[in-house]
Amino acid sequence: MIDKTATSVKPTSIVAIGVGNRMRKYLTYVEQHPERARLVAVVEPDEIRRKAVAEKFEVPEDHCFNTYDDFFASDIDVEAAFICTPENDHYRPCMQALDRGCHVLLEKPAAQTPEHLDAISKKAREVGKEVCICHVLRYHPCFIKVKELIASGKYGRIISITHTEDVGLDRMCHSYVRGTMNSEKGNNPMLLAKCCHDIDFLLWLSEAKCVSVSSYGSLLWFRSENAPEGSASRCVHCDIEEKCPYSAVDLYWWRREWISNFDIPEGKTLDDVLRKELKEGNFGRCVYHCDNDVVDNQVVTMRMDDGSLITLHMDIFTQRDGRTTDIKMTGGEIFSDGKHIRATHFASRECSTFEYSSLNSNPFHGGADLRLVEQFLNAVRGEGKVKASTTIDEAIRVHQICLEADESRRSGEMRKLN
Numbered sequence: 122m123i124d125k126t127a128t129s130v131k132p133t134s135i136v137a138i139g140v141g142n143r144m145r146k147y148l149t150y151v152e153q154h155p156e157r158a159r160l161v162a163v164v165e166p167d168e169i170r171r172k173a174v175a176e177k178f179e180v181p182e183d184h185c186f187n188t189y190d191d192f193f194a195s196d197i198d199v200e201a202a203f204i205c206t207p208e209n210d211h212y213r214p215c216m217q218a219l220d221r222g223c224h225v226l227l228e229k230p231a232a233q234t235p236e237h238l239d240a241i242s243k244k245a246r247e248v249g250k251e252v253c254i255c256h257v258l259r260y261h262p263c264f265i266k267v268k269e270l271i272a273s274g275k276y277g278r279i280i281s282i283t284h285t286e287d288v289g290l291d292r293m294c295h296s297y298v299r300g301t302m303n304s305e306k307g308n309n310p311m312l313l314a315k316c317c318h319d320i321d322f323l324l325w326l327s328e329a330k331c332v333s334v335s336s337y338g339s340l341l342w343f344r345s346e347n348a349p350e351g352s353a354s355r356c357v358h359c360d361i362e363e364k365c366p367y368s369a370v371d372l373y374w375w376r377r378e379w380i381s382n383f384d385i386p387e388g389k390t391l392d393d394v395l396r397k398e399l400k401e402g403n404f405g406r407c408v409y410h411c412d413n414d415v416v417d418n419q420v421v422t423m424r425m426d427d428g429s430l431i432t433l434h435m436d437i438f439t440q441r442d443g444r445t446t447d448i449k450m451t452g453g454e455i456f457s458d459g460k461h462i463r464a465t466h467f468a469s470r471e472c473s474t475f476e477y478s479s480l481n482s483n484p485f486h487g488g489a490d491l492r493l494v495e496q497f498l499n500a501v502r503g504e505g506k507v508k509a510s511t512t513i514d515e516a517i518r519v520h521q522i523c524l525e526a527d528e529s530r531r532s533g534e535m536r537k538l539n
C-alpha cells in the first residue's frame with residue numbers, strides 16, 4: 122500500500138531525464154500524488170515521447186529539452202532529478218544534477234566503473250543530497266517478507282542461498298539479443314545490466330560481506346553458427362519462422378508482447394509500426410543474426426565473510442519470468458518464488474506460508490516501482506523515519522561484485538574483494 126498519510130508543505134519539483142519505459146512508471150506516482158511531487162521540466166531527445174509527457178504534466182515548452190546538458194545550462198530550479206537514460210549514460214547526468222544541488226533518483230546501473238561510482242558517492246556526500254538507485258526488489262512486499270523472516274532470528278543463521286533469475290526467452294530475445302542491451306561494447310555485461318537487482322537483494326538478505334567471487338558463463342546459443350538451415354536474416358523472410366520459438370513475428374505481431382516501447386507516430390497505427398519494425402528494424406532480426414555478445418547463461422558464486430555461500434543462476438532458456446530464492450539456515454529453510462513464501466522451522470516442524478500472487482496483477486513490479494518513488498520522496502522531504510533504501514553507497518558493493526564476477530567469468534579465476 123502506498124502511504125497516503127505523508128504530507129508536506131509543497132510538492133517536490135522534479136526534472137525527468139529520459140522519459141522512456143522506466144520513467145513512465147515513476148511518473149505514474151507523480152501523476153497520482155500531485156500534492157507530493159510536481160514535474161517541472163522534461164529532457165528527452167525523442168520528440169514524440171517528450172511532447173507526450175510535457176502535455177500530460179502541463180510542462181511548458183521552454184522547460185522541455187533535447188539534452189540534459191541544455192537543461193543543466195538553464196536556470197530552471199528543481200529539487201530532484203529522476204534519471205532514466207539508457208544504461209551507459211547515467212554518470213554524467215547524475216554528477217551534473219548533484220552539482221546543481223539536486224537529489225537524484227537514478228536508474229541502474231548507477232555507473233559503469235568503480236571510479237565513477239566512488240565519484241558519485243563522494244559528490245553526494247559533499248553536497249548533502251540523496252542518490253537512490255532503482256534496485257526495486259527491495260520495495261516488493263514478497264521480498265521484504267523474506268528479509269523479515271530471516272531477520273526474525275527464528276530460523277537461525279544462513280548457511281547458503283541459491284537464487285535463480287529466470288530472465289526467460291521473450292525478454293532475452295527482445296532486450297538482450299535484438300534490443301539495445303545486447304552488447305557489452307558501450308553497454309554492460311549481463312550481470313550488471315540485469316542481475317544487479319539480484320546481487321543487491323542477496324547482499325541485503327545476507328548482511329555478510331562478500332570476500333570472493335567466481336563465475337562461469339558464455340554466449341552459447343544465439344550465435345550465427347547455430348542458425349538452422351532455411352533461416353533468414355529476418356523473421357519475415359524466414360522459411361522456418363512458424364516453427365521457431367524465437368520468432369519476432371510471433372512475439373510482436375501475433376502475441377503483441379514486448380511492444381510498449383514501439384512509439385506510434387501521429388497518423389500511424391500500431392500495425393503500421395510493427396510491420397515496419399519487422400521489415401526494417403532491429404526487432405525484426407533473426408536471433409542468430411544479431412550483433413549480440415552478452416551471455417545467455419551465467420552462474421555466480423559468492424563466498425561471504427561469515428563462511429556462507431550464495432549462488433546466483435541467470436537462466437534464459439525457460440518460459441518462466443521471475444526469481445526463486447532458496448535459503449538454507451541452521452534452524453530452518455525459506456523458499457520464495459516471488460509470489461509465495463514457504464518457511465519451515467526444523468525443531469517444531471512448523472511450516473508457514475505467505476501468499477503474494479495477487480500482487481502479480483499489479484503493474485509496476487507489483488507496486489514496488491511506486492513505493493521506491495515514495496520512499497525517495499520521503500527521504501528528500503525529510504518525512505517519515507525511513508531513509509531511502511538502495512543508496513549509492515550500498516550500490517557500490519553491488520556493482521563491484523557484478524564487475525568482478527564478470528572478470529572471473531572471462532579469466533576463469535576466482536576474484537578476491539577487499
Ligand SMILES: NC(=O)c1ccc[n+]([C@@H]2O[C@H](COP(=O)([O-])OP(=O)(O)OC[C@H]3O[C@@H](n4cnc5c(N)ncnc54)[C@H](O)[C@@H]3O)[C@@H](O)[C@H]2O)c1
Nearest residue numbers: 138139140141142143164165167205206207208228229255
Ligand atoms: N529498475 C528496473 O527494474 C529496470 C527495468 C528496466 C530497465 N531499467 C533501466 O532503466 C534505464 C532506462 O531503461 P528503459 O527501459 O526506460 O529504456 P528506454 O529506451 O525505454 O528509455 C530511455 C529513454 O532515454 C532517452 N534518452 C536517450 N539518451 C538521452 C539523453 N542523453 N538525455 C535524455 N534522454 C535520453 C531515450 O530516448 C529513451 O526515451 C536503463 O538503465 C535500464 O537498465 C531498470
